[in-house]
Amino acid sequence: MTNKYLTIHNDIVKQIEAGEIAPNSLLPSEHELKDLYGTSRETIRKALNLLAQNGYIQKVRGKGSIVIKNTKLDFPVSGLVSFNELAQKMGKKPKTIVHELSLRKPDQYIKQQLNISSKDHVWHISRVREIGGEKIILDKDYLNKKYVPHITKEICEHSIYHYLENELNLVISYAKKEIIVEDPTAEDRDLLNLEGFHNIVIIKNYVYLEDASLFQYTESRHRPDKFRFVDFARRNHM
Amino acid sequence: MTNKYLTIHNDIVKQIEAGEIAPNSLLPSEHELKDLYGTSRETIRKALNLLAQNGYIQKVRGKGSIVIKNTKLDFPVSGLVSFNELAQKMGKKPKTIVHELSLRKPDQYIKQQLNISSKDHVWHISRVREIGGEKIILDKDYLNKKYVPHITKEICEHSIYHYLENELNLVISYAKKEIIVEDPTAEDRDLLNLEGFHNIVIIKNYVYLEDASLFQYTESRHRPDKFRFVDFARRNHM
DNA sequence: AAGTGGTCTAGACCACGGC
């Protein structure tokens, strides 16, 4: 955990976020940073590339690394952030109501989404997320029992991700996400406060472990007024 | 343009997409690839890291690089792709109708979005995108005249990005994207086929050049049934 | 011409997985 380039990256992030380095100004050059941190230039470059990837700086050849003004990407659904992490950043009191927690044989749809056989069993979890007294989000999780043998209502109310990563020591590695807009189902209308709303934003999430095995499928159904997705993208010049 | 690591990356992409390397199988090890391509290991690692970032492989320490089954991310709004590139991938005949092309002093909203003064002038471009005979998307572009002195209706009908990158030689570097859902405005109803639809999906795009200067603000307003956003995200373990 | 970032090399040691 004492990664040099990560340490340097985090150190510079801290300086940028604290405003110690002015936006639109230049970072010290790579050669200067190399001496400053007492390391090789390639290691500095790893740190700077990470900063560029995360939208903190823009590297310009022959010139230097420009610090980008960070317009506070305050709702980063992008990047695999869980509900509790999100609510915390929004500064509101979240509440989670577990509507269902059962172990079932997968139906056709789930079998397809999770890419498994009829013999596997799957946890069905249905949760409503309440923020500021309003039921805003319906989360439907499907977890392969092969990877998650046991789970309780208390865990679902707290944080499934925390349980998976810290108790079961599963390493979540990457996800494929899809966002679409549909008409609400009867279930949506039943469980959420949808009076006066005509659509629902659906985020489908396919979550993979570090060995590239698919272990979870999640549908996160958002009331449209409270949905916001922010993304930082670099143009591929290939 | 004869980048070694890019060449290697593209070569492996081609093999994966052609199915010459089976999904869930392992790539040759980095040491083998190093000999195979006659290069250093760090160069191979650059190519592999790019592959991982683009969702082609999953690297596992002590094991190797697993080829991920590519579920054809067929509508990658993610990654700064333009409308014409998109329509092409969808295999449908797109049509662009230019409703407005004018040079104006910015109003309060645009001044704020583009972060400019009252003295700058701004191109206002309003275009409707038609796919399969239906008016689906309303694109409203605002370009700082400082970077784009001249533009014509023909260019807007074809591809603004193509003009900027190939004629003006502007290098688009990165963008901040925001997706929200709102009620349609009178203008939306007027210009698009929105009969029976109650919401509109808005993609706000702030586009930056390579020197980190903001030069374009775009609002892309989609009919909800034809909107789809796909994303590949890696979990940050920091 | 001097300074910047971009690429590349040939080695080294470490952490981890599987046999």
Add this chain to the structure above:
DNA sequence: CCGTGGTCTAGACCACTTC
């Protein structure tokens, strides 16, 4: 134990910007 990927080094040359 061996092979894997992860980190790191000290140099080199190149392309580009600025003066």
